[in-house]
Amino acid sequence: MINVAPSVLSADFTKLKEEIDTLEGASWLHYDVMDGHFVPNISFGYGILGNLRKVTDKFIDVHLMISDPAFYAPKFVEAGADLVNFHVEAMDSVEETKALLKQIHDLGAKNGITIKPGTSVEAIKPYLDDVDLVLVMSVEPGFGGQSFKESALDKIKQLAAMKKDHHYVIEVDGGINAQTGQLCKEAGVDVLVAGSYVFKNPNRKEAIDSLL
Ligand SMILES: O=C(CO)[C@H](O)[C@H](O)COP(=O)(O)O
């Protein structure tokens, strides 16, 4: 079964609740956190997440694009994240990464590990037993509305081939529309993040349905 996770980054921030209410058919919500350091953009933090949590029952998947996920991840769990994923590129050691994955679980949320377009699946092999989700970035993190990088497809295929020995789901993020979403589904993806494709479409239900 495919899940669609519309990215709040592309929503109209003056009316977030109404925006979320238009997302019929999507059971997840993707929440992009950018610190202006790990990526050259700043989005929103755990305060706004706490507000969102009060107005939606959707499964909130927090994508941390920040330099210090170990410090901030617990704050996002506390604010109501269902899942917190962070970038392997932001971590200094395997021990620190495993400790943070465990801490997220201990706090009661699901966890995930994320790779940029330039990072291979090899870099996250030490964690595949420990994660609920692997996020394959199909654009350079930092901005919505970029074009899908086909290099993500091979990584999704590699992760799908190893999935039977683990319990993770595979998510892809960046440049997803009906065409690129179809390629990802054929490669074995489970969750499609879509920002501009959903929010810029006058018929959001139709956009979401075209990804399912
Ligand atoms: O993590 C992200 C950017 O760093 C976003 O989730 C992603 O860009 C979604 O936007 P779009 O679907 O418009 O590409």
Ligand SMILES: [Fe+2]
């Ligand atoms: Fe994202």
